[in-house]
Amino acid sequence: TINKNMRKLIILITLTTAISFAQKDNNNKMLDTLYLKDGTVITGVIKKNLNSAKKIKMCKGNSRKKTGKCIKYKPVEVDSFAKFYHRLSKSNGVFGKKEFEKGHDKYYTITFSDDSKVYANLIKKGNNYDFYHYSYMNNQNFRQIVTATKPNSRKIVAWFKPGNINEDIRNAKKAFPKCEKELEKFRKSSNKKNTSITDFIDEN
DSSP: OHHHHHHHHHHHHHHHHHHHHHHHHHHHHHSEEEEETTSOEEEEEEEEOGGGTTOEEEEEESSSSOEEEEEEEOTTTEEEEEEEEEEEEEEOSSSSOEEEEEEEEEEEEEEOTTSOEEEEEEEEEOSSOEEEEEEEEETTEEEEEEEEESTTTOBEEEEEOOOSHHHHHHHHHHHOGGGHHHHHHHHHSGGGGTSOHHHHHHHO
């Protein structure tokens, strides 16, 4: 009886420990990670304020629900950060089955031609360009642009406002005048529905 009770106790402790480690591992996977330019790495929860896109707030903590002290950081201090997301990926109607995906969006500090710096989400790492999505608030209106840099430079060489494919092409013509003829051919082609504007620009 003692041996049986001992075995039960050992099994219970093992299961409790395994669950605890699993919960901790799951919490770690859902945390954000901030990489500063001085090499410091901080984990916690990042609060990105779209009304002040040039600042983020990192709140230290072991889970997304319980956070401690929060510190604001400017782009001049930040190299990059990975922000956790849990968003809808597929929905079969209002009452149908919904599928969600989890992961981390990677943001980098990028620089405009006037040396102003902002945080932008890397959406494509190409052979000729890297493309970033930058969103912000302007007079209570949500704005967004797609920026292009040379590979690994993070210095913006062109940008355009995203929209539907025809709007993308029209705006990209202004941003990439050297590709204007190729973009016009792309606009008239049947392949434009199967190729993203960033893929096309990078290849041409």
